[in-house]
Amino acid sequence: MALIYSNPVSAPFLPLPASAAPSYAGQRACSTLILSCNYGGGHRSAAQALSQWWAHGRSHWQVTVFDYFSRFVHPLYARATEFSYVQSVRLFPPVYGFFYELTANIPADSRTQQFINHLGKQSLLRYLRQHPADLVACVHPTPAGALSDLKRDGLIDCQVATVVTDLVIHSQWIHPYVDLYLVGSDCVREGLIRRGIRPERIRVTGIPIVPRFTExxxxxxxxxxxxxxxxxxxxxxxxxxxxxxxxxxxxxxxxxxxxxxxxxxxxxxxxxxxxxxxxxxxxxxxxxxxxxxxxxxxxxxxxxxxxxxxxxxxxxxxxxxxxxxxxxxxxxxxxxxxxxxxxxxxxxxxxxxxxxxxxxxxxxxxxxxxxxxxxxxxxxRRPYATEDAARAMAALVEGVEP
Missing domain, CATH: 3.40.50.2000 (Glycogen Phosphorylase B;)
Incomplete structure (x- = not known):
């Protein structure tokens, strides 16, 4: 199992017991790319939890974790957006809330959403052509939009999954060519269905957390x-x-x-x-x-x-x-x-x-x-959210029930 990190810091992980870690000897290697961001610690923590579970629960998987904005947009853009986020929630929380509500119902085909989806899209496409992936898991909405557009245009054929890291839905998470949504609550599932996502593309797993909280x-x-x-x-x-x-x-x-x-x-x-x-x-x-x-x-x-x-x-x-x-x-x-x-x-x-x-x-x-x-x-509570989400994504790639 190759586990590659770019920017996110790996948290301590307690390995699965030998009896709980399945054997995949003889299976082909599966390549997974996890796209997150380094601000708003929840995105990073969920990405770490998933990558660490695969490291111990899917021995034939190669997992790479990237900060999407640093790797595929620009490091300066990543630092600027992190600074803007921290300062807005610290000094001007009503302004942050205003923009959150303003973007809550942006249509997927609107010019605004297409502009957001374009961030990093071409750089991501070049990377995927050089390093083909079986699965790309998005723990932030921006890369999910870019991947949805690339799938729509027939430029990639990997599976795309989105891990929603809040207990409510927002339009930035919703993109028509995402194959699987992993969500934290029935409330999010119902919100996705109301906005046109087919029920079979949604699994209520909970938000991934590291195993120490469930032991x-x-x-x-x-x-x-x-x-x-x-x-x-x-x-x-x-x-x-x-x-x-x-x-x-x-x-x-x-x-x-x-x-x-x-x-x-x-x-x-x-x-x-x-x-x-x-x-x-x-x-x-x-x-x-x-x-x-x-x-x-x-x-x-x-x-x-x-x-x-x-x-x-x-x-x-x-x-x-x-x-x-x-x-x-x-x-x-x-x-x-x-x-x-x-x-x-x-x-x-x-x-x-x-x-x-x-x-x-x-x-x-x-x-x-x-x-x-x-x-x-x-x-x-959903104490096994990480395992349930990881198994659902693995099943998407391997074509079996999780």
Whole structure:
């Protein structure tokens, strides 16, 4: 199995047991290209989860992972779009939400959509002619549009699959010549069907996540490892890679006097980490963390999570049956993700500091509420999303049932 990465950083992976890894001796090698992007960490994480599953579950597959914008558009374009995305969601979230809604119903044959589809298309075509692929899996909508146009024009004959990394649908994900859609919820499936995608081209698998979130981390062992005091509820705060400092500070002031063991995960945002460390100085039950590789253990040890509503983070929390408090999500897909979670009962939402305080008090003092939310998460979680999605795509290429 050849596993080739360009730009994305591989996350740790626990291999399948020998008995669970099927043998494909004698089968021809299958070439798979995964196209993602390096901003909005959910796209990258889903691509990593899929590539790592194939590395251990399909020994005769060669998988290559690219950041589509860096490899096929231009590295400067990739950096510019990443900067624009981060700054817009950090400084001007209503503007980001406005453009999200503005593009929500663009027809596939419109000039605007054709312009978007053209980004990187010729470079991608040259690559596929030099390196033919059996399957191209898109974990971002832009390459899916380019591939759909190439298939329409008869310029490629590989299978094309799209992995939708939100729990709601948007027109940017919908392209008529995509062979298979892997989606996170029945809501997305119904949205695709309403927009003309045939049901047999859609599989509800869940959003791919790495296996560590599905392996049953022991709650008591995790609490002991993280030194969570038995009498206190554990609260995990994940505010996103875009460095939502104002939101994090709101959360701190809303919870500072409550009897909790609190874990702030700041990721790569050193400024946010420094601000929170200054605020929490002298409070031993408040833990400010940077980039961590033990999120499954943190989720297992905590009673609920305060977060935005990014598709991958909430899929990981659902897999762990972790109740969620969604605070001021980014307008657009995160608003829709929040609405889905609240509708199914796995989350509560806070629009402002007053509601945030009320929700925190309720979650910290009402075990029955948390129990109901855990049951709701259990009902909709899809812990085997990565395997189900990877097997469905493999079946598309190999011509067998997944």
């Amino acid at each position: 049953g981390v022991n709650r008591q062992a995790a609490r002991r490892q993280l030194r969570v005091r038995p009498e206190l509820p554990g609260v995990l705060v994940m505010v996103g890679a875009a460095g939502m400092i104002r939101k994090a500070i709101d959360i701190y002031y809303a919870i500072e006097d409550l009897p909790v063991e609190l874990f702030f995960v700041c990721g790569q945002d050193q400024h946010l980490r420094s601000r929170l460390r200054a605020l929490t100085h002298g409070r031993p039950r408040f833990h400010v963390l940077g980039f961590v590789d033990n999120v499954p253990e943190l989720m297992a040890a905590c009673d609920f999570m305060v977060s935005k509503a990014g598709g991958l983070t909430i899929s990981e929390a659902l897999a762990m049956e972790l109740p969620m408090l969604i605070y001021r999500p980014i307008p657009g897909q995160e608003h829709a993700n929040r609405d889905y979670l609240v509708h199914v009962g796995a989350a509560v939402s806070a629009r402002n500091q007053r509601e945030l305080r009320q929700r925190l008090i309720a979650l910290c003092s009402n075990p029955g509420l948390l129990k109901r939310m855990r049951a709701a998460a259990h009902a909709v």
